[in-house]
Amino acid sequence: MKGNEALAEAAMRAGCKCFFGYPITPQTELAAYMAKRMQKNGGVFLQAESEIAAINMVLGAASTGVRAMTSSSSPGISLKSEGISYIAGSDLPCVIINVERGGPGLGGIQPSQADYWQATKGLAHGDFHLLVYAPASVQEMVDMVVKAFDKADTYRMPAMILADGLLGQMMEPVVFPEIEQKAHDKSSWAANGHKGQREHHIINSLYLTPEELERTVVERFAKYDTIKQTETDAECYLTEDADIVVCAFGATARVVKSAVNEARDMGIKVGMFRPKTVWPFPVKELQEASKNATKLLSVEMSMGQMIDDIKLALNCSKPVEFFGRTGGVIPTPAEVLAKIKAMGGNE
Secondary structure, three states: OEHHHHHHHHHHHOOEEEEEEOOOOOOHHHHHHHHHHOHHHOOEEEEOOOHHHHHHHHHHHHOOOOEEEEEEOHHHHHHHHHHHHHHHHOOOOEEEEEEEEOOOOOOOOOEOOOOHHHHHOOOOOOOOOOEEEOOOOHHHHHHHHHHHHHHHHHHOOEEEEEEEHHHHHOEOOOOOOOOOOOOOOOOOOOOOOOOOOOOOOOOOOOOOOHHHHHHHHHHHHHHHHHHHHHOOOEEEEOOOOOOEEEEOOOOHHHHHHHHHHHHHHOOOOEEEEEEOEEEOOOHHHHHHHOOOOOEEEEEEOOOOOOHHHHHHHOOOOOOEEEEEOOOOOOOOHHHHHHHHHHHOOOO
């Protein structure tokens, strides 16, 4: 299946009942697939009048306890940012898909990873985080959508799939797992009609008393600390004896793995570290993967947005170099190999 369509199918199988979106390249096939299939699967598809309207519809649907989702690409996610902050401030679960394209501004429609900072550091106003998953294949996009819905419900917070135009448009074999939906009791907060049998549930992110707002934010960050300890995930490839560890996420990691294999054939001890969760960043996993390395390299489809997370994970104890392409240009294995050779003294 094409990546965008696989995302949509996986979301429906994971129990998504409401999809609100707006077309933008390179994720439009996801919305088109939902338009064809959601009603047949007992759900609601609605193309909103704008990205801003779509995310606020997600807020409304999520407040009733149903599984709700939206998707867009980079400029569209920016438009959704205020609504995402409202969702986080209301402690509501939902899933947001970002099939990234080049920027800033309208940029281009080719693949990019330049929304890393946006997703992990500053998606919108206020103190909050999203769970952010970074798939590297169509199969992983399927698996991560299922996981994102589940974890969003577990922690009552938004979850994002940070993909890119390359993954959204490529076609690969995919297997849809048998999904046993976990029961999440939403009876204590969902605003889905009280029928005179319980107290009213109010979904709100407005706190006029500073002390009350501070208390809710501090409680939320205690939850984030738990997530940092329990929800990180990463792939370590040939890192056990690596002198150089190349860090890459998403589709770029596929390019890096090819370069790593070629470098190994040349006798260069190099491995790859791929974060599957970019928030929370897999700190412990990177520390273990790079314990024998003397230097690290970050390869990205951006100007180097993941470098700070790598340095912070290692307490700046080892040098971190960078190679990247941006603007929609995809790095090649040959380019990455040349950088590895230069770092290894084999120019």
